[in-house]
Amino acid sequence: MRTPDFLPIEFVIIGGAISGLSAAIALSRVGHKVTVLEVMDTFHDTPMGAGCRIPPNASKLYYRWGMQERLRSASVKSRGILFAQYDDGSVVGSHEWEEEVLEETGGDFLLMHYSDLRRILAESAEEHGATLRGGCQVVSIEPDSKRPYVTLATGEVVTADVVIGADGCHVPPYHCRRIILEALGQEDKETPTGMQLFNVLLPESALNQLDDKELVSQLRQTGKVFTWFGPGYGALGFPVKEPTSGEPLFTLFVYASRADKNMTIANAGREELLESLKGCDPRLMQLAQHAQAIVCIPMVERPFLEDWVHPQGRVMAIGEAAHPIPAGSIYALGMAAGDGAVLGRLFSHLHRKDQIDAFLNAVPEIRAERVERVLRAALGNIFAVSLPPGIAEAHDRALRERAERGIKDLGTTNGGGAGTGQTSEEMMAAIERIFAYDPEDEADNWWVQWGLMQERAARMVVSDAVTVHVNEDLQEESD
Structure with a gap:
């Protein structure tokens, strides 16, 4: 991949979560010197870590970067989705991902514990030569056209050719996002949506406590994501593996209303979770009673940065420092990768x-519109499997009804297939527009269309300058 005249430079990445570690792997594997400050x-251990879903457009990158065996070992491969009414749990539709459809994406839908994903990415980053530094509290970032630098709480100053802010937007102080917002004069507006996400882990043995054995069978179907949906409420349930032992666990994402304007992510108690589930499928309530770890994430709307690069x-x-995505969305991981x-x-x-500078500015040029386009394409498309139907579309009745029609169409099929022509079309739209996309191909396209053209222009300028210099020397000799 490297050219003979490749120039390695120094990158400092602030933030050692999925976005920062993905960037560290991508940069170090091509030969750059990368330091991650976390x-x-x-x-190797993530407080408040719980279940997560990795879409094919992310897993195929990680497979390509050498992590296929480790990821598959630590995860459960998702096979499809079951849709059920939030209030009574009656299953109204289902579908399975067909192997030939997933082959189009080059990856898999994976269900796994966030701590395992982060550990595997960290191991890969170090194997590719990145330096990972934990316990580094950043207090300020100083942009510069040549050597930007980061100051730590210890007083240490870390310089580099480029500073990458992957410190998110959910947990303050997210320095990089804030200094770019301030430099752009863009308002840092945080708007509570009135919703919250409970990310819940419970032992797989909790399924044995359910009286409804048919539901137990459905929940234990290998890799099935069980989705409860209703007006303004929703939940996802799926299997994962315990990080140290590999023993089976079960994850619940519960979306419920929230009156509190507090936007702090925090551990929650079982009573708070059960209170939010009043009026839901009683079997979902039964599962929640066995919750072992509960993280509450207020759902907050935050603006995308108008420009990702500091002026x-x-x-x-x-x-998410550049483009915040709703809590629990499958797209956060895909976009980070x-x-x-x-x-x-x-x-x-x-x-x-x-x-x-040209390469830095090309990143948002390639990515910003893509992120917005994916989120728009996912609205109302049940195969986009981002949030329970109706949560992302809560403020748009037409999109909500479209999602509900899609589920009803699934319910009319035999064997859990793709459904009617309409639902088949939406499945292929999700595959082609979202999950089969390859960001490295897009970067290659930019290089061919624009990068090489800029290179030729730069060489012409250098050539002209040399010619002028030689002509001046000849003129001086003749004089």
């Missing part, structure tokens, strides 16, 4: 430092 002491130079935000992939692929072509 406020937590370790990369004073060489500090850039990626992941995609940002890092584009960054790594572009900088694999670096051979002069004056290319750095």
Whole structure:
């Protein structure tokens, strides 16, 4: 991938979660020197970590980067979705991902514990040569057109050719996002949606406590995501593995209303969870009574950055620092991996430092519209499996009704197939527009269309300058 005149440079990445580690792998594997600064002491254990879903557009990148065996070992492969009414749990539709359809994406839908995903990414980053530093509390970032730097709480100053902010937007102080917002004069508006997500872990043995053995059978179907949906409420249930032992666990994502304006992510008690489930499927309530770990995440709308790169130079935000995505959405991981992939692929072509700014500005040029387009495409499309139907579409009646029609169409099929022509069309739309997309291909397209053209222009300028210089020397000799 590297050219003979490849120029390795120094990157400092703030934030050791999925976005930061994905970028660290992508950059270090092409030859750059990468240091990741993480406020937590370790990369191998994640407080408040719970279940997560990895879409095919992310897993195929991780497979390509050498993590296929480890990811498959630590995860459960998702096979499809069951849709049930939130109030009584009656199953009204289902579908299974067909192998030939998933082959189009190059990856898998994986269900796993967040701590395992982060650990595997950290191990891969170190194997590719990145330096991971835990216990580093960043207090300030100073952009600069040549050597930006980061100051830590200890007083240490860390300099680099480029600073990447992957410190998110959910847990303060998210320095990178804030300094770019301030520099752009963009309002940092945080608007509570009136909803909250409970990310819940419970032992797989809790399923034995359910009286409804048919539901137990459905929940234990290998890799099935069970989705409860209703007006303004919803839940997802799916299997994962315990990080240390590999023993089976069960995850619940419960979406419920929230009156409290507090936007802090925190551990929650079982009573708070049960209170939010009043009026739901009684069997969902039964499951919640066995919750072992509960994290409550207020759902807050935050603006995308108008520009990801600081105007004073060489500090850039990626992941949710640049484009916040609703809590629990499957797209947060996909977009985090995609940002890092584009960054790594572009900088694999670096051979002069004056290319750095062009490559940094190309990342949002490639990615910003893509993120917005994916989120729009997912609305109302039940195969996009982001949030329970009706949650993302709560403020748009037409989209909500479209999602509900899609589920009803599934319910009219035999054998849990793709459904009517309408639902088949929506499944293929989800595959083609969202899950089969390859960000590294998109970066290659940018390089062919624009990067090489800029290179030719730069060479012409250099050539003209040399010619002028030689002509001046000849003129002086003749004089």
